[in-house]
Amino acid sequence: QVQLVESGGGLARPGGSLRLSCTASGLTSQSGTVGWFRQGSGPARELVASSTWSGGTVFYGEAVKGRFTISVDGAKRTANLQMDNLKPDDTAVYFCCVDLRSKLIVTDRANYWGQGTQVTVSA
DSSP: OOEEEEEOOEEEOTTOOEEEEEEEESOOOOOSEEEEEEEOSSSSOEEEEEEETTSSSEEEOTTTTTTEEEEEETTTTEEEEEEOSOOGGGOEEEEEEEESSOSSSOOTTOSEEOOOEEEEEOO
16 A cells, blocks of 8 residues: 655745655555645645656746755655745645656646645745
């Protein structure tokens, strides 16, 4: 059984930093991608960052480019999201996901999802 466990959310001030971690257990496939979506006050989940397990192909949503960094360890099945220069608009629940079908970028139809971790950016 595949499980994704996230940690590291919390409260930060504007301009501050947080680091999210995701550990995937039970994964037997070496294929696919891992990434982070977020759900804010709007109706849709927003893709934040994505990476292949090798780390060779990464993608960032426009809203976070230059501020967030995804890093992965394919052997340990971990994916971290370093979030710097946080803004109030980054407030959301962040979900880690693994997409076995996509070879480049995770999609919102990813196979496995974590439970979500709350990030709040406020003065």
